[in-house]
Amino acid sequence: xxxxxxxxxxxxxxxxxxxxxxxxxxxxxxxxxxxxxxxxxxxxxxxxxxxxxxxxxxxxxxxxxxxxxxxxxxxxxxxxxxxxxxxxxxxxxxxxxxxxxxxxxxxxxxxxxxxxxxxxxxxxxxxxxxxxxxxxxxxxxxxxxxxxxxxxxxxxxxxxxxxxxxxxxxxxxxxxxxxxxxxxxxxxxxxxxxxxxxxxxxxxxxxxxxxxxxxxxxxxxxxxxxxxxxxxxxxxxxxxxxxxxxxxxxxxx
Amino acid sequence: xxxxxxxxxxxxxxxxxxxxxxxxxxxxxxxxxxxxxxxxxxxxxxxxxxxxxxxxxxxxxxxxxxxxxxxxxxxxxxxxxxxxxxxxxxxxxxxxxxxxxxxxxxxxxxxxxxxxxxxxxxxxxxxxxxxxxxxxxxxxxxxxxxxxxxxxxxxxxxxxxxxxxxxxxxxxxxxxxxxxxxxxxxxxxxxxxxxxxxxxxxxxxxxxxxxxxxxxxxxxxxxxxxxxxxxxxxxxxxxxxxxxxxxxxxxxxxxxxxxxxxxxxxxxxxxxxxxxxxxxxxxxxxxxxxxxxxxxxxxxxxxxxxxxxxxxxxxxxxxxxxxxxxxxxxxxxxxxxxx
Numbered sequence: 392x393x394x395x396x397x398x399x400x401x402x403x404x405x406x407x408x409x410x411x412x413x414x415x416x417x418x419x420x421x422x423x424x425x426x427x428x429x430x431x432x433x434x435x436x437x438x439x440x441x442x443x444x445x446x447x448x449x450x451x452x453x454x455x456x457x458x459x460x461x462x463x464x465x466x467x468x469x470x471x472x473x474x475x476x477x478x479x480x481x482x483x484x485x486x487x488x489x490x491x492x493x494x495x496x497x498x499x500x501x502x503x504x505x506x507x508x509x510x511x512x513x514x515x516x517x518x519x520x521x522x523x524x525x526x527x528x529x530x531x532x533x534x535x536x537x538x539x540x541x542x543x544x545x546x547x548x549x550x551x552x553x554x555x556x557x558x559x560x561x562x563x564x565x566x567x568x569x570x571x572x573x574x575x576x577x578x579x580x581x582x583x584x585x586x587x588x589x590x591x592x593x594x595x596x597x598x599x600x601x602x603x604x605x606x607x608x609x610x611x612x613x614x615x616x617x618x619x620x621x622x623x624x625x626x627x628x629x630x631x632x633x634x635x636x637x638x639x640x641x642x643x644x
Numbered sequence: 645x646x647x648x649x650x651x652x653x654x655x656x657x658x659x660x661x662x663x664x665x666x667x668x669x670x671x672x673x674x675x676x677x678x679x680x681x682x683x684x685x686x687x688x689x690x691x692x693x694x695x696x697x698x699x700x701x702x703x704x705x706x707x708x709x710x711x712x713x714x715x716x717x718x719x720x721x722x723x724x725x726x727x728x729x730x731x732x733x734x735x736x737x738x739x740x741x742x743x744x745x746x747x748x749x750x751x752x753x754x755x756x757x758x759x760x761x762x763x764x765x766x767x768x769x770x771x772x773x774x775x776x777x778x779x780x781x782x783x784x785x786x787x788x789x790x791x792x793x794x795x796x797x798x799x800x801x802x803x804x805x806x807x808x809x810x811x812x813x814x815x816x817x818x819x820x821x822x823x824x825x826x827x828x829x830x831x832x833x834x835x836x837x838x839x840x841x842x843x844x845x846x847x848x849x850x851x852x853x854x855x856x857x858x859x860x861x862x863x864x865x866x867x868x869x870x871x872x873x874x875x876x877x878x879x880x881x882x883x884x885x886x887x888x889x890x891x892x893x894x895x896x897x898x899x900x901x902x903x904x905x906x907x908x909x910x911x912x913x914x915x916x917x918x919x920x921x922x923x924x925x926x927x928x929x930x931x932x933x934x935x936x937x938x939x940x941x942x943x944x945x946x947x948x949x950x951x952x953x954x955x956x957x958x959x960x961x962x963x964x965x966x967x968x969x970x971x972x973x974x975x976x977x978x979x980x981x982x983x
Contacts, residue, residue, distance in 0.1 A: 396755075397750045397751070397753050397754070397755055398750065398751060398753075400750055401747045401748075401750030401751050402747075404746075404747060404750075405736065405739075405747050408738070408739055408743060409736060409738050409739070412738035412739070412779065413738055478732070478734075479730060479732050479733060479734030479735075480734055480735075480736060482700065482730055482734050483730075483734050483748060483751070484751060485700045486698050486699070486700050486723060486726075486728055487723060487748075487751040487752055488720050488723040488724045488752065488753070489751040489752070489753070494751070642700060642701060642702065
């Protein structure tokens with residue numbers, strides 16, 4: 392067997408095992424999206440008559456929250472590469488003869504799988520809250536979510552490559568992920584956004600993922616699904632390539 | 645070099661972080677199969693040196709040949725033949741001992757039953773076989789160290805780097821780790837470069853060592869050679885003093901024969917400083933029996949590496965507060981250098 396497999400498997404396995412062993416992370420990852428669905432979804436639906444789609448707000452929100460869950464999870468694991476740099480496992484990778492590019496690809500794939508799994512968990516909860524959505528297409532939604540999380544995990548890794556401190560971690564998490572989530576059509580449709588926000592929406596891979604999910608589950612979408620799919624794919628390829636390129640040049644210190 | 649093969653050779657190896665020179669043109673040759681120590685206080689440049697030799701930090705100037713490969717031109721070849729235990733632990737605490745080893749082995753292109761067998765053999769070597777399926781959260785500091793040592797041997801390295809291998813471990817565990825290190829050298833014929841700021845460790849473990857301070861090598865040799873640079877050994881004698889005349893003759897004869905001035909100490913012992921105690925002691929007994937003086941008790945102490953460090957730098961390597969300050973200063977300078 393080629394060494395390609397070995398390096399890929401090593402870091403893929405590491406990411407997945409780590410997540411699986413950290414029980415609090417398994418649970419914690421769906422708590423926040425759950426709150427958004429229950430409190431925001433229920434509260435907002437009653438206080439405002441939603442002007443966009445004719446369906447109730449909860450049904451509008453849920454496909455977005457599933458994608459948001461995946462987005463947050465993969466963004467978090469991407470940025471958490473900072474921890475590895477500081478606490479050492481990265482040194483082990485850098486000092487080994489393993490190909491850095493392939494090692495990182497394994498890591499990104501592992502991140503994406505974990506994130507998609509969290510998307511699956513939140514989908515199960517969503518079924519209880521809004522059973523009228525089309526849940527048969529969840530496998531397709533999760534497939535798209537996997538693509539989105541490849542891109543998102545890469546964004547996290549790219550940002551982390553410029554940050555050396557833990558303080559930076561919190562900063563990135565809040566400063567980058569929150570605006571991206573708000574601007575990606577999770578809580579309100581892209582069409583009603585002010586123009587400046589639309590600019591952010593169209594460069595965010597999450598926007599296209601949310602749109603596909605909403606199209607599949609609710610039958611409402613703002614962008615042609617083929618364009619969505621192409622945009623997500625192109626963004627993933629570009630961002631993954633950029634992340635591996637940067638990682639190639641990583642040194643300690 | 646007397647037909648001795650060289651495992652590592654540094655050529656003006658230098659690393660600057662901004663204005664701070666962390667490693668300053670060091671030239672050392674480490675022979676195949678020896679345990680070579682880099683001894684120095686915190687912030688002396690030991691870790692930086694190891695990181696450069698392990699190809700994860702680029703030298704500002706100079707280079708090094710590790711196992712026949714140039715660290716600048718053939719880093720990948722170097723990486724294949726070295727093993728390293730970093731100063732900070734680099735394990736994943738959520739994984740078991742076996743899993744940590746497995747991931748590492750995969751990075752080195754090992755797989756299947758070969759990888760499995762090697763992991764088990766090495767876990768047996770460091771006596772962690774029974775712990776292989778336990779997550780590292782339950783391991784003690786010493787156990788994690790042992791696991792890291794075992795892990796560093798997975799790829800069958802020719803050269804092993806150990807950066808402060810016993811830092812923060814209790815004395816008992818430390819001696820235990822020394823044992824493994826000696827066995828790695830003897831049984832596996834691996835060249836070992838270790839850094840330490842523990843004098844006892846350098847003394848007990850290293851065949852040869854270099855003393856490093858502010859990035860410069862200030863002395864090099866076997867521990868004994870280094871210590872013999874100090875004035876000499878001190879011999880303490882307790883003799884039968886009933887006959888004053890015999891005693892005086894003994895003292896004057898000793899001063900003639902050994903070319904030294906014996907001192908009568910307050911606790912009525914005699915202190916004699918000589919160049920080399922093991923050579924001087926038989927002579928002392930000879931003189932004593934000629935003069936008819938009975939030696940009741942004899943002890944001697946050899947100079948320590950700390951004495952050597954004090955002589956060279958005027959500071960004590962044990963002076964914790966001093967070296968901690970140096971350390972902070974270095975860290976600060978390093979931070980500024982990065983910006």
